[in-house]
Amino acid sequence: MTKRLITLEKRESFDLTVENYSVLISDLVLDAKIGIHSYEKVIKQPININIKVAINPPGAFQDDSIKNIVDYEKIVNGVKTLVNQEHTNLVEVLAQKIARLCLEYKTAESAKIKIEKLDIINETKSVGVEVEYKKTFS
Numbered sequence: 001m002t003k004r005l006i007t008l009e010k011r012e013s014f015d016l017t018v019e020n021y022s023v024l025i026s027d028l029v030l031d032a033k034i035g036i037h038s039y040e041k042v043i044k045q046p047i048n049i050n051i052k053v054a055i056n057p058p059g060a061f062q063d064d065s066i067k068n069i070v071d072y073e074k075i076v077n078g079v080k081t082l083v084n085q086e087h088t089n090l091v092e093v094l095a096q097k098i099a100r101l102c103l104e105y106k107t108a109e110s111a112k113i114k115i116e117k118l119d120i121i122n123e124t125k126s127v128g129v130e131v132e133y134k135k136t137f138s
Helices: 072-085 091-102
Strands: 021-032 045-055 108-118 126-134
Touching: 021 072, 045 072, 045 091, 045 126, 072 091, 091 108, 091 126
Parallel strands: none
Antiparallel strands: 021 045, 045 108, 108 126
16 A cells, blocks of 8 residues: 655745634533522522623734633623622523623623523423623613
8 A cells, every 4th residue: 555645735824813703601500599489589599501702803812811802710700709699580680790791891792691590390401591782882
């Protein structure tokens, strides 16, 4: 058997431009006091949170510094703080609070928040909402 070597033709140099840039946080499971029923106001229940923050992309990532990006760890820690602050009746209200937190970044343009209550209805894996928010200025 004869081995064939493949040679790649060298191309002109080129630059990269970022077209789309999103920060993703998937399956953040936290215990929360959330819900309208009396039993939900005294016992924490597990919720699953997914977040997608669309960012106005830089032309390119010029350096390797965290100061130039949206820090997902700060978002996660902020969400944990929000969830642990107080009881929230509606998942929609919690989603809005999380979106506001995400959109505080100057370069953030929109945030899609999905919150699911786990183990709340026997016949389902989860129930919840998904809401997309866009930053607007008045």
